[in-house]
Amino acid sequence: DQQVKQNSPSLSVQEGRISILNCDYTNSMFDYFLWYKKYPAEGPTFLISISSIKDKNEDGRFTVFLNKSAKHLSLHIVPSQPGDSAVYFCAARLSLGGATNKLIFGTGTLLAVQP
Amino acid sequence: EAQVTQNPRYLITVTGKKLTVTCSQNMNHEYMSWYRQDPGLGLRQIYYSMNVEVTDKGDVPEGYKVSRKEKRNFPLILESPSPNQTSLYFCASREQVWYEQYFGPGTRLTVT
Numbered sequence: 001d002q003q004v005k006q007n008s009p010s011l012s013v014q015e016g017r018i019s020i021l022n023c024d025y026t027n028s029m030f031d032y033f034l035w036y037k038k039y040p041a042e043g044p045t046f047l048i049s050i051s052s053i054k055d056k057n058e059d060g061r062f063t064v065f066l067n068k069s070a071k072h073l074s075l076h077i078v079p080s081q082p083g084d085s086a087v088y089f090c091a092a093r094l095s096l097g098g099a100t101n102k103l104i105f106g107t108g109t110l111l112a113v114q115p
Numbered sequence: 116e117a118q119v120t121q122n123p124r125y126l127i128t129v130t131g132k133k134l135t136v137t138c139s140q141n142m143n144h145e146y147m148s149w150y151r152q153d154p155g156l157g158l159r160q161i162y163y164s165m166n167v168e169v170t171d172k173g174d175v176p177e178g179y180k181v182s183r184k185e186k187r188n189f190p191l192i193l194e195s196p197s198p199n200q201t202s203l204y205f206c207a208s209r210e211q212v213w214y215e216q217y218f219g220p221g222t223r224l225t226v227t
Contacts (some may be wrong), residue, residue: 009155032214043119043205044158045216059174089158100165101217105150107157 004092006106014114019077021109023090028070030092030104033062038087038108049087077089080113087111093099105109117142121206121219128196129227136191136222144217147189148173148208149181151202152221158205163187196226224226 004022013019026114031052036044050057050064050073057064063076077084090106119140128134140147148163150173160173164183178200180192193200206219211218 006157034214036216036218041220043207043220045218046215049148049214062174091158101214103161103214105158107155 002107004090004104004106004108005067006088006090008109009107010110010112012112012114013080017084017110018081019075019084019113021075021090021111023073023075023076023106024071025073025092027092027094027104028068028071030094032093033064033066033073034064034093034103036089036091036105037075038089044089062076077111082113082115085111085113096111117204117210117217119166119219120215121204121222123222124220125223127225127227130197131139131176131195132222134193134196136193136204136206136224138189138191138219139187140206140208140217141187142208142217143185143186144210145182147177148207148216149191150205150207151175152205153202161191161204185218196224198226200224 003026019112034049037047038044048059048062050066055066066073087108088112089108091103095101122137145166149161150158152158159177160176162181164170204222208217209216
């Protein structure tokens with residue numbers, strides 16, 4: 001059962017425009033949500049996060065929005081740059097008790113920013 | 116430089132030939148884990164370790180073994196690889212109670 005879903009396998013955007021990557025989840029117990037970026041032949045790298053008690057977090061060109069009622073989050077990249085072309089993974093943290101927690105990843109969205 | 120290293124980066128092997136993929140981190144992280152990435156399935160956790168000598172199964176542990184004898188190292192062992200274990204493997208580490216995870220560069224494994 002996929003608890004974190006990224007329904008768009010790919011997205012193509014023109015340079016300078018906004019990129020919007022979407023993620024849906026099913027478990028209301030997730031307490032943090034994260035986005036990771038992955039370039040070919042490299043491991044994923046952490047991009048931005050948001051606590052479940054917030055609805056927006058901004059870091060430069062990257063903003064993550066969380067809609068808890070819809071169990072939906074999105075990553076906005078403005079303006080998009082060719083160097084943003086990568087696979088983006090959405091992830092959610094589930095606390096399992098005490099200091100134990102688990103990250104659950106989505107399937108990824110390949111973003112292509114066209115010059 | 117803070118990093119997670121994996122070796123080898125690429126490996127082609129045959130069914131049944133035991134192999135080990137090494138993983139090492141230099142950030143003194145307690146928590147380490149292994150993931151596999153497959154098309155359409157994203158990153159799925161194979162095994163994780165919360166500290167030395169403490170390991171547990173993730174979501175897809177069948178056919179894999181791990182050990183954690185030292186804090187910095189977390190090798191992944193395939194005792195008898197099969198073609199369905201052909202995948203891209205990532206080792207990762209993080210602090211126990213946090214969420215920002217550091218990934219290695221990946222190991223592309225092909226089992227024929």
